[in-house]
Amino acid sequence: MDLKDLPDQWDLIVIGGGITGAGIFREATRMGMRTILIEQRDFAWGTSSRSSKLVHGGLRYLKEGHFKMTKIAVEERERLLKEAPGLVESLKFLLPIYEDQKPGKRTMQVGLSLYDLMARERQHQYYDREKFRKLVPPINSSGLEGGFEFLDAQVDDSRLVLRLIWDAVAAGGRALNYTAVRHIHRNEDRLVAGVEVEDVETRETKRLYSPAVINATGSWAEHLHPSPDPHRHLRPLRGSHLVFPASALPLTKGFSFIHPADHRAVFVVPWEGAVLVGTTDLDHAQNLSVEPQITEAEVSYLMQGVQSMFPSLNLSLQDCLCAFAGIRPVLSEGKLKPSEESREHVVWTDRGLITVTGGKLTTFRRLALDALKAARSFLPPDVKLDRKAPVFDEVPQTPPLGYGLTPQIWRRLYGRYGAAAENLVRQAKPRDLTVIPGTHTIWAELPYVAQNEQVRHLTDLLLRRVRIGLLTPEGGKAYLKRIRKLCQNALPWDRRRWKAETRAYRQHWTHAHALPVRLAGVPAKQRIFALPFLGKILSAIYHKFFTHKQRGRIL
Ligand SMILES: Cc1cc2nc3c(=O)[nH]c(=O)nc-3n(C[C@H](O)[C@H](O)[C@H](O)COP(=O)(O)OP(=O)(O)OC[C@H]3O[C@@H](n4cnc5c(N)ncnc54)[C@H](O)[C@@H]3O)c2cc1C
Structure with a gap:
């Protein structure tokens, strides 16, 4: 569509076609506002197609004292499970407990009980060593005490973004991909007046007018509005995953373990027929306009973790289908390690320009409502925020007969x-x-x-x-x-x-998405880990001498 055919005047302009922008777009169109969403690449091109695909409370945030954030995330998870069956689905997780490993059984029991309390339902169970081994036969059983099973949920992240966008379009909104916002216009009183947009391929430009603009550009947010706190800025943190076929890594439940090298929690998640292993958490120094890639060191770290946990599978890099990397939009004062940084979101208001960034895929609705609340005085006077309205309209699942689909x-x-x-x-x-x-x-x-x-x-x-x-x-x-x-x-x-x-x-x-190294180019240490039998022996030795002496951190 040509930009010149677009209406000039809007009630609200949303910049960024990731989960945050899509969530705001959906809520705004539900409120009856004339809303347009502008995405510089493709919808969900940014972090929102590169997550771990979990809709979760985040057990580890409990340990860091972020009770409110976990509670909100658990509530959102429960709501999404009810409202979007087939897109957001519950997923059982297994969490092994090893001798001398921190967090131990008691700490995890407390964390999981709190988690259940937030979900208002008992959703976890402890299994002794033998029963737990039956649940995950390939698990490294050296030093294994037993383990927990608990409930979380998962999603196809880019399809979640797209479902929100198409529902909003059906409700009257417009959404443009491959169109960037180049400039925010203000009037003589410095109030927002609109934006300059450009089709990044045809170079066609257009000015759109609106008294309210929401900047939902994730890691790019400070390109359009600098942080009002000079000591707190966006810190792009890269997280990468490896993808394996289910035949190589046959797990039917999610699995969370403490990585032997740095005691971080790592997930193994069955997803859409394959299995994801991730993630890493590292400062990302590259230009954000360049597609992020997994590095050799990250491949090695994830392989080491998964091989130490499932030595009998003889997993090698040759089994790996591909990798993907994404950038977390995290607000930081620059003092903490990447994994210790808070994932809470922020909302900055500047005379009609509302910036919302940080947060998680899971809590997109909260971000949307907070951003719209902050924008309220710039929106049409009759619009009402309804915090209780469902995100997704109910779709009766009454499939027509005769198509042979399960x-x-x-x-x-x-x-x-x-x-x-x-x-x-x-x-x-x-x-x-x-x-x-x-x-x-x-x-x-x-x-x-x-x-x-x-x-x-x-x-x-x-x-x-x-x-x-x-x-x-x-x-x-x-x-x-x-x-x-x-x-x-x-x-x-x-x-x-x-x-x-x-x-x-x-x-x-x-x-x-290809691995940066195939076996031919792998440094000697990794090559040894990647060779089936040597890998098995070495990771068993590694596990015996290091992993259950580790002092890990809660998930
Ligand atoms: C490795 C990893 C794993 C994660 N796992 C989970 C998980 O399992 N569960 C969970 O809840 N959360 C998870 N997260 C967090 C979650 O993915 C992010 O918080 C979320 O996707 C951020 O969404 P966003 O819309 O704010 O940003 P993005 O998805 O990055 O969207 C911002 C968009 O703005 C666009 N943009 C930028 N500038 C402009 C401009 N000038 N004009 C137009 N468009 C522009 C970009 O192209 C981009 O598409 C994970 C994050 C990472 C990195």
Whole structure:
């Protein structure tokens, strides 16, 4: 769409198409405001497609005394589980307890009981060593005392962003991707008057007018408005994950363990047919406009952790499907270690420009309501904040008969596409109502999203509308021909454009998602860990002498 065809005047302009911007956009359109969302790359391109995909209270925040934040996150988790079945799903987690390891059984018992109290339901259980081993047969049992099972939840993060955006668009909002806000305009009284936007590909520009602008640009927030506290600034912290096929790392429940090297909590999470291992937490010094990548040291750290926990699986780097890295928007005074920094959000108000940053995927609704509350005096006088209104309208899950899809597939489709799930299936050819190997995605999702979800590039389609770029070998290289066939009617690309898109996607994938090292280039220490049998022996020795002597920290 040409920018010149857009209306000039808006009640609210939201900058940033991650979870924070999408949450604000959804709430604002529910309140009946004329709202536009502007994203400089693709929707969810930033951190919001690169998280650990957990909707969780964050047990570790309890230890750091952030009770309020954990309580809010647990409440939001419970609400999302009720409102978005098929998109946000509960996930059982296992947490082993080793001899001499901190936190020990008693501390974890207290933490998990508090967690249950916040959820108003008993959701955890302790198993002795033998029972726990049966729950996770490949676990390193040396020094194992037993372990806990507790409940949390998970999500497809970019689909959560997209569901909010499309619901808001259906309620009358406009959302532009590949459009950047270049400038915030103010009037002679320094009150916000609007923004200058630019289509980053066509270079077309336009001025949009509104007395209220919300800057929801995550790690980029200080580019549009500097922190009002000279001692507290955004500290970009990189977190990376490795992705394994379920065949190599066969866990059906989430698993949380203390990493032997630095005693941080690391997650192993089954997700969409694959298994994620993460995350790291490091200062990110690179330019934010460059796609973040996992480093060799991070690969080595995550491999060391997972190998020490599951030595019998003989996991090696060759098993790994890919990696992804994201940048946490964290407010910092620069004194703490990355993992000790608070994940709480902040709201800064400056005469019509409201900046909201920090926070978590899980608490997006709270961020949205806090930002809109701060913007209230610049919004139309009749709009009302309703903190109790559901985020997602209820979608009756009454699948039409005769398509041969399992109830789980229907549930997942309703969760992702809302009521449009039925059209997606009705429009599909029968052979496309099958699951793409190694994933939970069905082929029919591809032409649907290509047609209906503002896809500009192949990277948008394969990395954020569906996630097969992360879930299948070499970013789905073997499927690219079929994908082209499926989507060529929906995407107005000629042969040359398809070729260029395919080349750009492959290059992008190699830069951002391939491992920085394959075995050939791995330093000797990592190569040893990556060799199946030596890795097993060494990690067993490592575990015996180091891991259960460790003094870890609570999750
Ligand atoms: C490794 C990792 C794991 C995590 N795991 C979890 C988890 O499991 N659960 C959880 O609850 N939270 C998790 N988080 C935190 C969570 O992912 C982030 O807090 C959240 O995604 C931030 O969303 P955001 O919308 O504020 O920022 P982003 O998602 O980064 O969105 C900001 C957007 O603004 C756009 N933008 C910037 N400047 C402009 C401009 N001038 N014009 C237009 N657009 C612009 C960017 O392109 C970007 O898309 C994790 C974070 C990381 C890094």
